Amino acid sequence: MSADTFHPRGPWIWRIITFLFWYAKEFILANTRVSLDVLRPKGRQKMSPAIIAVPAASESDAEWTMISNFITLTPGTLTLTISREHKILYVHGMFVDSREALVAEIQEMENRMLGAMRRKPGDLSRPVEAPVVEPVDDPEAGDIQ
Amino acid sequence: MEIYEIAHAAGLVLVFVGILTIIIAGIGLFRLPDLYLRASAVGTSAGLGVAAIVAGVLLMDFSWLNLIKAIVAIIAQLLTSAVGSMAIARSGYLNYSLPAEITHTDDLMKTRRDNFSK
Numbered sequence: 001m002s003a004d005t006f007h008p009r010g011p012w013i014w015r016i017i018t019f020l021f022w023y024a025k026e027f028i029l030a031n032t033r034v035s036l037d038v039l040r041p042k043g044r045q046k047m048s049p050a051i052i053a054v055p056a057a058s059e060s061d062a063e064w065t066m067i068s069n070f071i072t073l074t075p076g077t078l079t080l081t082i083s084r085e086h087k088i089l090y091v092h093g094m095f096v097d098s099r100e101a102l103v104a105e106i107q108e109m110e111n112r113m114l115g116a117m118r119r120k121p122g123d124l125s126r127p128v129e130a131p132v133v134e135p136v137d138d139p140e141a142g143d144i145q
Numbered sequence: 146m147e148i149y150e151i152a153h154a155a156g157l158v159l160v161f162v163g164i165l166t167i168i169i170a171g172i173g174l175f176r177l178p179d180l181y182l183r184a185s186a187v188g189t190s191a192g193l194g195v196a197a198i199v200a201g202v203l204l205m206d207f208s209w210l211n212l213i214k215a216i217v218a219i220i221a222q223l224l225t226s227a228v229g230s231m232a233i234a235r236s237g238y239l240n241y242s243l244p245a246e247i248t249h250t251d252d253l254m255k256t257r258r259d260n261f262s263k
């Protein structure tokens with residue numbers, strides 16, 4: 001965990017309010033950014049999409065659902081799938097300059113969201129780089145790949 | 146009647162912001178290169194457009210019952226557009242829809258047995 005990662009502080013109600021306002025700000029900024037890039041002429045568009053494995057700190061079903069929803073709801077980022085076993089979110093980003101930039105952005109959102117959802121935020125440390133997940137030879141029943 | 150007129154004007158502005166957002170999302174459908182960019186940029190922008198129109202209409206015709214209806218409608222709209230985008234993108238990936246050429250990193254490909262890009 002890098003030193004400058006955001007860690008939620010303060011009483012619970014304060015964390016909820018700051019998360020909502022921070023998310024509204026991010027939401028509007030992302031919207032303008034995506035809209036401008038859609039309207040820009042071809043050849044000068046700035047998009048550089050990528051699918052990145054982001055290590056996550058979520059635990060319960062509700063937390064996984066909400067973080068995937070919040071990521072997808074922000075224009076320009078999209079949760080493709082999650083791996084709860086390896087604690088990874090697979091995120092498709094529209095403006096990904098580097099792996100670390102997208103991971104930092106998503107992990108800050110997750111830190112703030114977990115701070116708002118949990119009475120006590122607890123330990124939010126996780127690695128910046130996700131482990132490489134190899135396909136298993138014996139998939140579970142019903143797993144179509 | 147002062148406050149009524151201000152709310153009416155703000156409502157009109159919100160409705161037009163919503164219309165503009167949906168038009169830009171429609172242009173994006175044609176201009177973006179692959180399924181995932183379209184789902185991430187357009188799916189939720191269109192959701193936001195509808196939400197802005199609902200909020201604008203609420204301001205133009207305010208009542209407490211309408212406020213409750215609008216809050217429920219906006220939350221349901223945003224949730225379903227997010228879940229729908231994820232379902233479309235995931236099923237596209239499982240059905241061999243390749244990301245566009247400009248996609249520079251693809252971590253999800255490493256988890257696939259068939260590695261269909263190579």
